[in-house]
Amino acid sequence: MRTAYKKVSSHGSINIPAAMRRELAIEAKDPMVVEEHNGAVLIRPYTPRCSFCRTMEDVQDFMGRGICSACAGKIAEKSGGHGWKI
Numbered sequence: 486m487r488t489a490y491k492k493v494s495s496h497g498s499i500n501i502p503a504a505m506r507r508e509l510a511i512e513a514k515d516p517m518v519v520e521e522h523n524g525a526v527l528i529r530p531y532t533p534r535c536s537f538c539r540t541m542e543d544v545q546d547f548m549g550r551g552i553c554s555a556c557a558g559k560i561a562e563k564s565g566g567h568g569w570k571i
């Protein structure tokens with residue numbers, strides 16, 4: 486878990502640090518889910534993107550990052566078929 490300190494704008498906006506957007510493959514205008522839970526606010530992508538090819542199709546979570554079936558297949562192929570399967 487990483488922490489960033491940001492101020493809320495007069496419009497109620499807050500920006501997500503570029504490094505976090507890059508890591509989570511969040512792009513401008515992507516829909517986000519904002520949840521309140523016990524005094525904390527959690528913001529996460531409504532539809533996660535694949536961290537490798539940026540698609541939003543058939544993406545699953547892998548260790549906190551999105552990966553699509555096609556990219557997961559390519560990684561498994563490169564590892565000689567002994568890799569993981571999603």
Ligand SMILES: [Zn+2]
Pocket residue numbers: 535536537538539540552553554555556557
């Ligand atoms: Zn992909």
